[in-house]
Structure formats: structure tokens, C-alpha cells
Amino acid sequence: MLNLPDTLSRQFTAQLDQKQHPENIKHFYRKWLRFYWDFCHKYHYDPYHRSSLPSFLDKLDQKGQSAQQREQARQAIVLFYQVKATADAEDAELSSNAVQTLPMQAPPRPDVLLEKNSPDPNHPHHLSPPYEHPRHPAVSDNTHQNNTVAEKQTGCSWVFVFDELTREIQLLHYSPKTLKSYRGWARRLQAFTKSKDYRALTQQDVVAFLSDLAVEKKMSASTQNQAFNALLFLFQHVLKKDFGEIKGVARAKRKPYIPVVLSREEVELIFDHLDDPVDLVAKLLYGCGLKLFESLNLRVQCFNFDAGVLTVHDGKGQKDRTVPLPQTLIPALKLQLRKVADLHEADLKANFAGVFLPNQLSHKYKNAAKEFIWQWFFPQPSLTLVAETQEHKRYHLHESIVQKAIKRAVNDAKITKRATAHTLRHSFASHLLEANYDIRTIQELLGHSDVRTTMIYTHTVQSRTLKQAKSPLDFDRE
Missing domain, CATH: 1.10.443.10 (Intergrase catalytic core)
Known part of the structure; x- marks a missing residue:
């Protein structure tokens, strides 16, 4: 599990102290924030955006956390959003004061202005971003446009997918074990595609995912077949898309089974x-x-x-x-x-x-x-x-x-x-x-x-x- 950045951890603890929460509540709030931070990085959600919270709570529900635990987690993450909002407001105020006190004589040199406006990692209100998209070399405008579109397709909420998956399986009276298995494979696909917009999922995403299971993770043939059946159900019953014929996927050979x-x-x-x-x-x-x-x-x-x-x-x-x-x-x-x-x-x-x-x-x-x-x-x-x-x-x-x-x-x-x-x-x-x-x-x-x-x-x-x-x-x- 990922550790919280030191600055963020200090700010969150300070907010807990200010609210005068009991020590046991502070411990649980910090735990929920760590879980949330790790969840957002794993599934490529923006931890600073409130739209990521429903997906996190849905994940806790899948893990069997009680309604009381989910409510406590929600309160902890809402408090984190308040910490972020306060830090942003103070940073904006400091930036405004810095602009007002600039000397009127000569315009500052570009290098000096850059140095003054650069965020200080030691600043008590500076929050590091959760992750950065990789820097691309200078390319044509069309390539840059395509990359921007691809980035916008990631980090989307899949709450609808899991709600519909649960509803469809219950309508067909499948067993709770089947529901748990299919939700697990849908969650793995979500992580593999970096929470890509589920409406934009294609057969190529499935091919890449199944190939990764076989080649990189070296999963058995029975596990690959289980994943295939789960994704087939997902496409047909939830996404309402034609799964088509999957070709070009490296598959492990199924060994003859003798009980x-x-x-x-x-x-x-x-x-x-x-x-x-x-x-x-x-x-x-x-x-x-x-x-x-x-x-x-x-x-x-x-x-x-x-x-x-x-x-x-x-x-x-x-x-x-x-x-x-x-x-x-x-x-x-x-x-x-x-x-x-x-x-x-x-x-x-x-x-x-x-x-x-x-x-x-x-x-x-x-x-x-x-x-x-x-x-x-x-x-x-x-x-x-x-x-x-x-x-x-x-x-x-x-x-x-x-x-x-x-x-x-x-x-x-x-x-x-x-x-x-x-x-x-x-x-x-x-x-x-x-x-x-x-x-x-x-x-x-x-x-x-x-x-x-x-x-x-x-x-x-x-x-x-x-x-x-x-x-x-x-x-x-x-």
C-alpha cells in the first residue's frame, strides 16, 4: 500500500487535531485516507476530485465493509477534501499578495519570476500531485490532440458498471460466488485499462487484457477461461456490445485433469x-x-x-x-x-x-x-x-x-x-x-x-x- 506524502499527512493530522477527534477516530480516519490514496493510484482516479469518492465507497462495499465503516470512510475523505480546499485557498492568497508587492521599477527577469512562482516542496500548504502523466517529446499537433483525448478517457467512474453487473446477475439468479468472481474480473479490467471510460471499451482492450494474463502473469488456462466468461457477460449484459470473436490471444494449454x-x-x-x-x-x-x-x-x-x-x-x-x-x-x-x-x-x-x-x-x-x-x-x-x-x-x-x-x-x-x-x-x-x-x-x-x-x-x-x-x-x- 502506498504511503501518504509527508506534507499531506501533516496537514490531515493537523485538521484532525483541530476538530478534536478522539485518538481512535484519528487512527481510522488516517487508515481510510491511505486506502483511498492507494485506490486512486491503482485505478487511476484523481484523489483530489470528489467524483472519485463513490467508486471508492463501492469498492469498500465489494470488500464486505459494513455501512457504518463506509460512512466513516466517507467522512474521512470529505475531511481530506476540506484540507485540500483550505490549502488551495491559502496558496491563492499567498500568490495574490506576492503579485501586489512586486516592485514597480523594472520588470523582473524571467528567471527570477519563474523562481518566485515555482511551488516550494517545503511549503506547509503545498500538496504534491498524486501522479504525473509522462512527458512526451515534441510532436505534431495531431499527435498531441490524440494523447489528450486518451488521457481524458482514463480515470472514469465505473460505479454504473458494477451496479448493472450486480443487477443482471441477480436477475438471472446466479450464485453469490459468480457475482463475486465476475465483479473481481471487471475490477481487474478497470485497473488494466486505467479506469478507461467503459463506453469506449473495445475488443482490443479485452485482447490486451487476456494476453497480459497469459504472457505476463502466466495464469492457468482455467483462470483465463474464467476471465473470458466474465468479460463476455460484461460486454453482452452490461455494456450491451457485441463481443465478437477473440483472435490473436496467447492462451495456456489446458492440461488433462485427473481427479x-x-x-x-x-x-x-x-x-x-x-x-x-x-x-x-x-x-x-x-x-x-x-x-x-x-x-x-x-x-x-x-x-x-x-x-x-x-x-x-x-x-x-x-x-x-x-x-x-x-x-x-x-x-x-x-x-x-x-x-x-x-x-x-x-x-x-x-x-x-x-x-x-x-x-x-x-x-x-x-x-x-x-x-x-x-x-x-x-x-x-x-x-x-x-x-x-x-x-x-x-x-x-x-x-x-x-x-x-x-x-x-x-x-x-x-x-x-x-x-x-x-x-x-x-x-x-x-x-x-x-x-x-x-x-x-x-x-x-x-x-x-x-x-x-x-x-x-x-x-x-x-x-x-x-x-x-x-x-x-x-x-x-x-
Whole structure:
């Protein structure tokens, strides 16, 4: 992070002292000003212009800063603008006094006049500019005009872009993770183009950006594809422009992916090192082939114990599917259901506001959030305070809790594979394939739209042909 210029830091501190702010407030105000200064330099905004403030506050919102923190940051930057205005006024007054006291005898020499009017870096009210555009050699008027136009296109606000991007993604009911990812790539493009006017963005800007990711930053093929998809969405849904066909971009080759798969014994070892309720989550990941977010988003109504079926709503690709419930888990699942019922009863007595519901369901069904069928099957132990409404709601168990617990279990079990929560889903598919289940059946259970995605698991099991691959060293062992 960039440090504030010494002169600016002294002036801002003096203003804080004059306002008689408490020491803890002074600390936070200086912190917000540093963040703002760094933000303006990174995204090529003019820190002295008030139009840069909304973009900075939008960035804080993206970073998850609360409304109270954003308001404190706004107050700090407004105070900085006041410092700048005061310094400008005093500089103007000093300049005016200097002109009035010039001797009337002989006109001053040009070099003397230049020296007197040059800003003194040690002057207490002199503020250094945040950055300077590079000096260009003497060129024709047309070239100078083009450079001026290019400079005017940078440092523009992208608040509209991020607001529209958020609105479009919410309209399409994309996941919060997709929104976070797409906003991140839009922010990177903004920094790369030096906050160029988004209305002037062209395909060439995208080509240059993607080439920089591949050549300079050496990002993987999957990351480049993610960036491409995010910018494609940005152009089509937000900027309303034709993306066209991207040519001439250096792309990293995508390596064939072979997933990590655990043996049945290793899976059992992991289960042995997990505590309730994470052990039940892990058993559903393996026993039903669920993704982690699918298992944690399960609600009471998803379980049909009579039919032995689990319904996954808004799963992979926002599609619903059904999978068979493992019969060995039925007693543990029913015990968990009783725990959820007890917690729900206690929440109702405490007059809680219900659980978080998908999309706008809470507006359509006012009482659904408190109904038992909508309760999370794996609820978070504590209630969550909603800052906007000051209501307490129940959220599901956080992904990080499960991820960390499984990582510890893998280490404690001394498993030498790079196993995560998702590895249990890979193991589910691989073990079904080993048991001679049809690839199409596995595709449906996993929720894959393309069977080619499911085919990767054929690389995780041994061939069933008579002449399977074998080392020559093992020929004598037959």
C-alpha cells in the first residue's frame, strides 16, 4: 500500500487535531485516507476530485465493509477534501499578495519570476500531485490532440458498471460466488485499462487484457477461461456490445485433469477423525456424490425417508436432481432431524426472524422462513444479525468449518493424498465406476450436463480388459 506524502499527512493530522477527534477516530480516519490514496493510484482516479469518492465507497462495499465503516470512510475523505480546499485557498492568497508587492521599477527577469512562482516542496500548504502523466517529446499537433483525448478517457467512474453487473446477475439468479468472481474480473479490467471510460471499451482492450494474463502473469488456462466468461457477460449484459470473436490471444494449454480419488479404507479413516455434525456432512458428500455447497444448502423438506430419496434443489448448474439416500445413514439422518426440530422450537420461542430463504421467496411467502420444512438440515449454531433490519436469522453451517475439519482429518489420518471435501465426490463417482455402474447413471447422479465431464473418472480406475497395462517387472509374477 502506498504511503501518504509527508506534507499531506501533516496537514490531515493537523485538521484532525483541530476538530478534536478522539485518538481512535484519528487512527481510522488516517487508515481510510491511505486506502483511498492507494485506490486512486491503482485505478487511476484523481484523489483530489470528489467524483472519485463513490467508486471508492463501492469498492469498500465489494470488500464486505459494513455501512457504518463506509460512512466513516466517507467522512474521512470529505475531511481530506476540506484540507485540500483550505490549502488551495491559502496558496491563492499567498500568490495574490506576492503579485501586489512586486516592485514597480523594472520588470523582473524571467528567471527570477519563474523562481518566485515555482511551488516550494517545503511549503506547509503545498500538496504534491498524486501522479504525473509522462512527458512526451515534441510532436505534431495531431499527435498531441490524440494523447489528450486518451488521457481524458482514463480515470472514469465505473460505479454504473458494477451496479448493472450486480443487477443482471441477480436477475438471472446466479450464485453469490459468480457475482463475486465476475465483479473481481471487471475490477481487474478497470485497473488494466486505467479506469478507461467503459463506453469506449473495445475488443482490443479485452485482447490486451487476456494476453497480459497469459504472457505476463502466466495464469492457468482455467483462470483465463474464467476471465473470458466474465468479460463476455460484461460486454453482452452490461455494456450491451457485441463481443465478437477473440483472435490473436496467447492462451495456456489446458492440461488433462485427473481427479484425486481415495480408497474405501481412506474414506473410512477420514470419517473416524470427524466430529458431529461434520462427519454426517462428509458422509453425504461421499454417499450421495454431493458438492459441498449442495450438502450445506439442504433443508428439512429435501429428505424423503419413506422413498429413500434425497432431492437436491438448485444444485450443479442450478438444476434439481434426486439421488438415493444411503440406507446406512438413515438412523443418523433422523437423529439430526430431531436436533433441528429442537433448535427450531427454541428459535420460535426466542422470536427469531426465521432462516434465510432463496431469491425473493420471503416476499412471496411471508411465514415460510419460520416453517419447519424450510429449516436448514445443517444449521449454524449461532444466529446471524442482519444489519439492515436488525433481525436475527439462522444460516446454514459455513463451508469453511467443514473444509478445515476435513483437512485436519486427512492430516490426522496420515493420508498422503491432496484430499479436500470435493475429493469425496470424486471418490463416489470412481467407486461406482469400479462397481461397473453405467457411465450415464453416474452422470445423472452427479448432475453433469455433458457425459464428457463424467468420463474423467475412467482415468481413475483400472482397465477391465484382459491385457491391462502392466510393468515388465511384474510379468514373472503372473
